[in-house]
Amino acid sequence: MTEHMQQFVRLPQQPPQKRGVVERREDFGEIYREFDQAGAAAQASRCSQCGIPFCQIHCPLGNNIPDWLKLSAEGRLEEAYEISAATNTFPEICGRICPQDRLCEGNCVIEKGFESVTIGAVERFITDTAFEQGWVRPIRPRRERAQSIGIIGAGPAGLAAAEALRRQGYQVHVYDRHDRMGGLLIYGIPGFKLEKPIVERRRLWLEDGGIQFHLNQDIGGALSFEALRGRHDAVLIATGVYKARxxxxxxxxxxxxxxxxxxxxxxxxxxxxxxxxxxxxxxxxxxxxxxxxxxxxxxxxxxxxxxxxxxxxxxxxxxxxxxxxxxxxxxxxxxxxxxxxxxxxxxxxxxxxxxxxxxxxxxxxxxxxxxxxxxxxxxxxxxxxxxxxxxxxxxxxLGFDPEDLPGAFNEPGLALTRWGTLKVGSKDFMTALPGVFAAGDIVRGASLVVWAIKDGRDAAAAMHQYLEQSASFATAAE
Ligand SMILES: Cc1cc2nc3c(=O)[nH]c(=O)nc-3n(C[C@H](O)[C@H](O)[C@H](O)COP(=O)(O)OP(=O)(O)OC[C@H]3O[C@@H](n4cnc5c(N)ncnc54)[C@H](O)[C@@H]3O)c2cc1C
Ligand code: SF4
CATH class of the missing domain: 3.50.50.60 (FAD/NAD(P)-binding domain)
Structure with a gap:
């Protein structure tokens, strides 16, 4: 163990400063200020590097938290960013809006007696710094694939899947009924938790990577679900849940x-x-x-x-x-x-x-x-x-329930659970329709951004497997 770590016995928890109440009530800017590098390093150094990292176990993405905390404490921020980005598509967003008190930080072992490491704030700092320093590189697939994928819904589930599939070289098209991408990140969650330029920065990055957005496209309305299926080799439904109770x-x-x-x-x-x-x-x-x-x-x-x-x-x-x-x-x-x-x-x-x-x-x-x-x-x-x-x-x-998707998509073959969410295979994320997958709130019910990202990434892996198998069957049949 280096002298950089286990500083919790010496250093108190010091989250990034909050703007004063009077000031922050005047605008919609985020209420937490950013760490400076010394502050982030000091707080990261409080990690005890415990043998069983409960923070990681309780992070839905299984982020390698102790590793990127240690690298941050040592000032090796680019490496910290690489490790953080390996498991999380949008670490700077999760760092801002995950309910850390119920997830990673709530399970930090030094929490009992010393107050947890400020994991979310360090995570945010690492990726914000990576953007500033130009370490967030464009998505450049090793090879292009001809197969195309249609994703319905540009929320965190759809976007996380889009990124993972584009990296594999697929032609990825994301459709959304809104005029901006982001789902609840852009139109639901207010700026005082997540400023909109943070979402916009990701839009530019995804577009630069070759993902094509089709906005103002209400699937089941102007463009039918059947027509959309006809355009693509596989489809992901990531439409969230919007029926207000x-x-x-x-x-x-x-x-x-x-x-x-x-x-x-x-x-x-x-x-x-x-x-x-x-x-x-x-x-x-x-x-x-x-x-x-x-x-x-x-x-x-x-x-x-x-x-x-x-x-x-x-x-x-x-x-x-x-x-x-x-x-x-x-x-x-x-x-x-x-x-x-x-x-x-x-x-x-x-x-x-x-x-x-x-x-x-x-x-x-x-x-x-x-x-x-x-x-x-x-x-x-x-x-x-x-x-x-x-x-x-x-x-x-009072919360949200799923809309009637089989009705809206005129597709009775889409099977539902008793809660009205889409029924998918527990491992392959496939709905009752072959080649049609689903992820995020529409499967899980109203949940969290971090779970939507996790589901989007997992669904993308399952879609990749499906498409590879389909391609090898087609080759064998020739
Ligand atoms: C007000 C509010 C605050 C929240 N705060 C937090 C928070 O602080 N932290 C947290 O972790 N979670 C929070 N959540 C929950 C979180 O936002 C969701 O769990 C998450 O966004 C779900 O992601 P998703 O991609 O499944 O769906 P969504 O983000 O809902 O995205 C679905 C997208 O699909 C599009 N769509 C739907 N139907 C169609 C259609 N027929 N055709 C085309 N496009 C369609 C929608 O326009 C939308 O853009 C909050 C939720 C709300 C409502
Ligand atoms: S803030 Fe969210 S994504 Fe980040 S480590 Fe904690 S639970 Fe995981």
């Missing part, structure tokens, strides 16, 4: 009650300089309003923190469980509290008040009961505990 309560149809993703897309588009009539009209803009957000996951946290930046008069988050049971990243909950969001835990909406436009939410207190079969405590209303929260804008952030 509804609240069955009286008054839920009132004006001023909006779905979370509509609200976030409007805000992100505005930040990207687009014309957004529903934002300008005030429908999807929290300025001056009393805002109530219903839900407790990452989407809800993004909505409350967007509303506060839009200069809402007040922002309240209603969540039916308690803080400890919130499903999203604890780090983001803490950031939201710091930024002035009021949380009303253990409360659920009973009814929305107002004649035409919403004026308030009548909520009821909840308590946590016994655990159900899944092990999660059930929530039950407390009789006679109703109360009202005044509101001009209510944002529903």
């Amino acid at each position: 509804e609240i069955a309560a009286p008054g839920s149809g009132l004006h001023g009650i909006v779905p979370a993703l509509d609200y976030l897309i409007a805000s992100n588009r505005k930040g990207l300089g687009d014309d957004v009539p529903d934002y300008d009209s005030g429908l999807l803009n929290a300025a001056g309003k009393r805002v109530v957000v219903i839900g407790g996951g990452d989407t809800a946290m993004d909505c409350v923190r967007t509303a506060i930046r839009q200069d809402a008069a007040s922002v309240t988050c209603l969540y039916r469980r308690d803080r400890a049971n919130m499903p999203g990243s604890m780090r983001e909950v803490t950031n939201a509290i710091d930024e002035g969001i009021e949380f009303t835990w253990l409360a659920a909406p009973e009814a929305f008040l107002g004649d035409d436009h919403v004026t308030g939410v009548r909520a009821v207190r909840m308590h946590l009961g016994l655990a159900d079969a899944s092990g999660r405590q059930i929530v039950e209303p407390v009789a006679g505990s109703s109360f009202t929260v005044e509101a001009d804008l209510v944002i529903k952030a």
